[in-house]
Amino acid sequence: MPITTCVFDAYGTLFDVAAAARQAAGEPDFVAIRDNWQALAENWRQKQLQYTWLRAVTGAHDDFWQVTQDGLDWALEKAGHGGDAALRERLLALYWELACYPEVPAVLQKLKSQGMNTAILSNGSPKMLAGAVNSAGIGALLDDTLSVESVGVFKPDARVYDLVAKRFGCGKAEVLFVSSNGWDAACATGYGFGCVWVNRAGDPVDRLPWRPTHELPDLTGIPALAGL
Numbered sequence: 001m002p003i004t005t006c007v008f009d010a011y012g013t014l015f016d017v018a019a020a021a022r023q024a025a026g027e028p029d030f031v032a033i034r035d036n037w038q039a040l041a042e043n044w045r046q047k048q049l050q051y052t053w054l055r056a057v058t059g060a061h062d063d064f065w066q067v068t069q070d071g072l073d074w075a076l077e078k079a080g081h082g083g084d085a086a087l088r089e090r091l092l093a094l095y096w097e098l099a100c101y102p103e104v105p106a107v108l109q110k111l112k113s114q115g116m117n118t119a120i121l122s123n124g125s126p127k128m129l130a131g132a133v134n135s136a137g138i139g140a141l142l143d144d145t146l147s148v149e150s151v152g153v154f155k156p157d158a159r160v161y162d163l164v165a166k167r168f169g170c171g172k173a174e175v176l177f178v179s180s181n182g183w184d185a186a187c188a189t190g191y192g193f194g195c196v197w198v199n200r201a202g203d204p205v206d207r208l209p210w211r212p213t214h215e216l217p218d219l220t221g222i223p224a225l226a227g228l
Helices: 019-025 028-033 037-058 064-078 087-097 104-113 126-136 159-170 184-193
Strands: 007-008 117-122 145-149 177-178 194-198 215-218
Touching: 019 028, 019 037, 019 087, 019 194, 028 087, 037 064, 064 087, 087 145, 104 117, 104 215, 117 126, 126 145, 145 159, 145 177, 159 177, 159 184, 177 184
Parallel strands: 007 117, 007 177, 117 145, 177 194, 194 215
Antiparallel strands: none
């Protein structure tokens, strides 16, 4: 069955989650993180993800903005900047305007020009996603932005992946799901989507019951995998 719908994870897939810490580290007011912004960004991201998983399995859901703040607070304390309110405020502000990766607009434009449905499927809250999409200027290239908030649980719960068929009326075999998170791509493969793991960091494959259908270093090969 041909692919009709390309669905993308947002953070780390379309939007560069390290961009906030990188930008702040280059600003005169935040030279304190100039030498360790990479570790700060990595710890922030890891705790953000870990907290979504723990909230999902315990049923203690809160929106992604709260989880993002909680993850940052842990990362700042780990880096020795737990009391720096100005740094915290700046990093959170920058998270609302994350840069997209360079290839994103052209890839989305190619998919749309060939009649493909395009959407985001993300843990992000609707307001966060709207901010990122608007900042990146890619709203016209997306048919929809689907947030887990409509089902009240984070990925990889199947109710999140169900949102795609509910929105587009497509079968699982018609969907190409794209994520930079190996666990997300693997679990969505187990759900029944064709999946692409965008392995930007060159990481090993996660040891899970499922493996992503495809692996790419960035998004440039997505139109070809979609059959275009």
